[in-house]
Amino acid sequence: MELKQLYREIVNEHNLHPVNRGKIEDADLVLRGVNPSCGDDITLYMKLDGDVIKAASYDGSGCAISQASVDMMVDQILGKNKEEAIKLAGTFMGMIKGEITDEESIEALDEAAALQDVAHMPARVKCAVLGWHTMQEMLEHPEKAQENK
């Protein structure tokens, strides 16, 4: 997909009309993710029920690709357990880096798979993975994500 089409068909909707934007006041995990070079800056909130992601949201600011990507990500991880969410993050980042290309793996990402073409836009890779990277960090190192609360 070429860039303008990607914006028009996928990114704009989530960027301009996000469904998962907001703050969870009584979140169990809170973690900030920043791309220092471009200024994308998000905070991810998560509530857990045992191992299962019961609620998640984000706020912050950044380019449309970073914001749309995190909005789509939250859709994908709700109701999943930690392990599944971490695995999805690995798939997403692998796809964006162009290391994972088989359709079966990518299908697991559902709508987030639409960002696959960012793999051909090296300048925007960091934007697309920010949310996923932050989520992975949060689940793998919950101690970091509790200090921030």
Added chain:
Amino acid sequence: MGSLQDFRKDFDILNSGDYVYFDNAATSQRPRQVLDAVTNFYKTTNANPLRGLYDWSMGATEAYENARSTVADFIGASRAEEIIFTRNTTESLNLVAYSYGMENVHEGDEIVVTVMEHHSNLLPWQMVAKKNGAKLVFLEPDEEGVITKEEYESKITDKTKIVAVGHVSNVFGITNPVKEIAEYAHSKGAIMVVDGAQSTPHMSVDVQAIGADFFALSGHKMLAPMGIGALYGRYELLEKMQPFLTGGEMIEYVTRTDATYAEIPHKFEAGTVNAGDAVGLAAAIEYIKSVGFDKIEEQELKLTKLIMEGLAKLPYIKVYGSKDYRKHCGIVTFTMEGVHPHDMSSVLNDDHVCIRAGHHCAQPLMQFIGAGSTARASVYFYNTEEEVAVFLDKLSKVREVMGYGA
């Protein structure tokens, strides 16, 4: 006349496709004459300069030292030894910070910079201040981007040891009153460091008239290759300074435990020098002279005026710095409501328009103007009115791509 079009023909990259290159403040393009000069050096007289006693090495030394004289002459140094070749402005400023700053700034002293400095003229001073227990003091511009007399006279004091100011801001494009600031700094016993990275490509510079004690420049922003820059330092100051890097080429005599250093400028040029690119820098200077700063300025003003008039017609665009197009030195920094600069730049890239987006290595300034990130279009003399028209046309379509109305 009308020869700017002829000059443009010397830049193969500009004629290689339909790209509009408006990121000249980041780095300029290079004309064939500069590339040829570098190639010719390697083809005809390459050997390690300053070392050999044979023709080629002496030829390389001569080419290198001639380049030094060309730079000295270009910025009005009183003697060639006052020019030290470096890789770029960043290295030049680090040299001053380490070799002058670390020795001459003490606990309780102050270093004055502006909030619009490029990180290259900020981080070296942060380091000196932290290590030596000195204080960094920031000059702040008014809404038009101007550092006023009241501002610098209230912040430069008897405690000030170094004042370090960008000659032209890489974000606002404004020319700072470096001559006036230098005069005041000297009256308080401080030395004046000028970051000339953005001024040297666009205006005739006279370091002595400015009263700069140190002046840094980057070749790559003024048609020369990447990897060659220069530092001007006042002779008396350089003479007293310790070397920045040590090793070959910068010595007088070495024993197992000790060394005496070569005379300036060689004291500050440790290791094999970048003679090939120094020759390229000299060729770039000759090229700029052949175009002429009057023509360069005329064209930049014409283009900047068109850009700012065009942007003013787009109600969702906010331009930073002066409202006067004559005070932009070819640099126009702006934001678009609802569209992140990175998205803007990516969409424009799809239309083969190259502009910069981000913090421009001036994060304290971004914080000061309350923008996380901005877009910047910067022109040079080889850009054209047609390119401005393409830029404005493509820019006016970005918001539609980003989902705002039709």
